[in-house]
Amino acid sequence: MASPTGHTQPNPELIFETLNAHQRTAALKAAIELDVFTAIGEGANTPAALGKRCQAAERGVRILCDYLVIMGFLNKEAQRYSLTPDSAMFLDRRSPACMGSAASFLSSPELIGAFKNFAAVVRKGGSMLPGEGTTTPENPIWVEFARSMAPMQIPLAEAMAKILKADAGEKWKVLDIAAGHGMFGIALAKHNPNAEIYALDWPRVLDVATENAAKAGVAVRHHLIPGSAFEADFGSGYDLILLTNILHHFDPVMIELLLRKVRAALAPNGRAVTLDFIPNDDRVTPPRAASFSIIMLATTPDGDAYTFSEYQRMFRDAGFSSNELVSLGPAPHSLIISRK
């Protein structure tokens, strides 16, 4: 409400919206599980037609779809629903860019459960999940991650391949640490026929990366190093060592330990390539990179979204000579390219 002086009165709307925000996650997850977006894309665009197609109550889908309109995932005209450009591209199962599977990971009971008694997490200053949280050795969540998050990593992997000039075809020996789905190493192998990839991760996770390497037609240049990044023998002479979405799980002491090991395994002109959420020094911008911190608080003992200044210090302390920061916008991620 505008006051006579043109100032806005204090308003509790943001508080209500935030206390109800969990409903947004629940509704989108349900819509993906019921395959509502594919059904609408195929023409079932009324509550009656959707109820039949999704085997759900008409009242249920009507209220769900109205809420999806309010959130911006659907349009509604003359009581009929239609997909937005975003939902047609990313939520209709018929689209090659569909990332509905990401919902299985991001809204999995383990990740949502990590926020359950969040005051206790803040008091402790770290995850209340058992063991080391998501960083517990062989945690099956990483198999789920590898299976469900691969589609949405492809644009990032392609951006990385372009920035590293994979197409130039130099002879590369590449170590892909915590490879997960393997998509980053695989993208380099696809663009560079002279790249040999060594993928490191837990054995069950490497099964997923191996499937993806075979699908991409690069299986013969995709080698496996099963185990922990902190314990496995990396080998040596790498031109590139990829650290994608891994460093944020650990504290600076552990990260420096890993970076020393990485540096030792690089060839003289080798580069470490870090892909991560890297906020500005204020730690509150840009919002998506900065808010990744809260996920690390909830799911790890002492991980964080580190700033570039903090990474620069860690890389320098581990002996690296230079670091270059490259934003991957519009994605919230950045790359750091560090020279031995």
Add this chain to the structure above:
Amino acid sequence: MASPTGHTQPNPELIFETLNAHQRTAALKAAIELDVFTAIGEGANTPAALGKRCQAAERGVRILCDYLVIMGFLNKEAQRYSLTPDSAMFLDRRSPACMGSAASFLSSPELIGAFKNFAAVVRKGGSMLPGEGTTTPENPIWVEFARSMAPMQIPLAEAMAKILKADAGEKWKVLDIAAGHGMFGIALAKHNPNAEIYALDWPRVLDVATENAAKAGVAVRHHLIPGSAFEADFGSGYDLILLTNILHHFDPVMIELLLRKVRAALAPNGRAVTLDFIPNDDRVTPPRAASFSIIMLATTPDGDAYTFSEYQRMFRDAGFSSNELVSLGPAPHSLIISRK
């Protein structure tokens, strides 16, 4: 990313934001539980000071407070946090308008649990909570509601008292159905010394209303009718019958049944006054009123956020002669004033 033609490329950000939205609820709830806003208001404005004051790990409060900045609940300058006008007014316990207790209700395990397997709720077309969901007789959640939601109802109750011209001091007999905290009837009694209030609700809930009536100094004009709105004997000759935040819990058949009973209890010139979330006919605007529907889907067998057209039909079918709609903006609620 803007394309060469100036159109925006499809972007998965809204999907990520929504899949992570549950974290917003968890973080605000934790901040209220740890009393972070009061601590900052009192001058503990660094992670170290806050950790000490809130008995929490410095890392925990630092990451939590940065996230509160990103969400818009705090400001951050030179590594120090400060309250926004909204959080100073509504989240600092020292403010008379503090509504931190609303968090206990809105983010209670029962209300959050109602969204847990939301695909099943949509399939069924109604709440998966036991019994009749939140409308189960004597459900203790309404005692919690009455205790925690009273502060934020005061502005609405004051707006209602003004619209009904309570200050004119006419002799009023008022029935407050599903009185809860009792604040609506109590506001009328405060503004009109000639108003007698009859508050109807479950006995345990009426204990809370009675406390509030005593605090407001109107206990002698605040009478109790314990029981269900569908079963209790209302008495008769009421000038006003209040239906605040109750009709949305039921289907139109039950609502008409209740409205007939309400009409019979009104004096010849009496008015029924409904306060509720009333969306436009499109059911998707305004957003806060329209999105209330999803809460009724998750927590009741067949409640809804009904449109004014739907309420008009129900009131007319129950014998009322006219209905007037009054918005309570900036609040998301509206009033319907219906004449016998």
